[in-house]
Amino acid sequence: xxxxxxxxxxxxxxxxxxxxxxxxxxxxxxxxxxxxxxxxxxxxxxxxxxxxxxxxxxxxxxxxxxxxxxxxxxxxxxxxxxxxxxxxxxxxxxxxxxxxxxxxxxxxxxxxxxxxxxxxxxxxxxxxxxxxxxxxxxxxxxxxxxxxxxxxxxxxxxxxx
Numbered sequence: 539x540x541x542x543x544x545x546x547x548x549x550x551x552x553x554x555x556x557x558x559x560x561x562x563x564x565x566x567x568x569x570x571x572x573x574x575x576x577x578x579x580x581x582x583x584x585x586x587x588x589x590x591x592x593x594x595x596x597x598x599x600x601x602x603x604x605x606x607x608x609x610x611x612x613x614x615x616x617x618x619x620x621x622x623x624x625x626x627x628x629x630x631x632x633x634x635x636x637x638x639x640x641x642x643x644x645x646x647x648x649x650x651x652x653x654x655x656x657x658x659x660x661x662x663x664x665x666x667x668x669x670x671x672x673x674x675x676x677x678x679x680x681x682x683x684x685x686x687x688x689x690x691x692x693x694x695x696x697x698x699x
Contacts, residue, residue: 557628560597567635567644575633577602577646578654581624584617593651595627604629605640606648616657626654 557576579595579602591611593604596618606629618624631648634640 560602561600563602563633564600564644570633571635573633574630575646576628576630578628580618580626581614581616582618584614603645604648605645606651610648610651613653614651621662622659623657625657628652628654
């Protein structure tokens with residue numbers, strides 16, 4: 539009898555524990571509008587404005603802006619770029635499908651931000667084979683560029699006539 543009572547309670551609680559994908563939020567905003575949601579993503583941008591912070595995060599296929607007090611975002615340090623992977627964070631907050639406070643765009647007003655993993659540098663090595671091949675092609679191109687037009691100056695008609 540206890541199992542029958544516990545199962546519905548677990549099924550009611552579990553959807554609130556799992557993170558919603560950002561893609562789901564943006565494709566079905568009416569299902570989540572003005573509700574508390576949890577999303578996970580990589581930080582791709584940080585903009586600090588006085589006592590508040592805009593953090594842009596990207597999930598599997600989509601990104602969203604997160605608005606929060608600066609105190610919540612103290613641990614968020616690394617934004618993704620060509621040389622870095624951004625911090626991986628979990629954000630819990632209220633989703634707005636069209637936030638009137640921020641120009642009508644969808645966003646999340648964060649109540650809690652958890653740092654899942656710190657961003658790191660991405661090692662980028664130079665491929666010397668491609669570098670040498672590029673230089674060889676550059677030299678050949680410059681030689682042909684300057685040599686072919688002079689061919690017509692020696693009395694022979696240019697090759698394109």
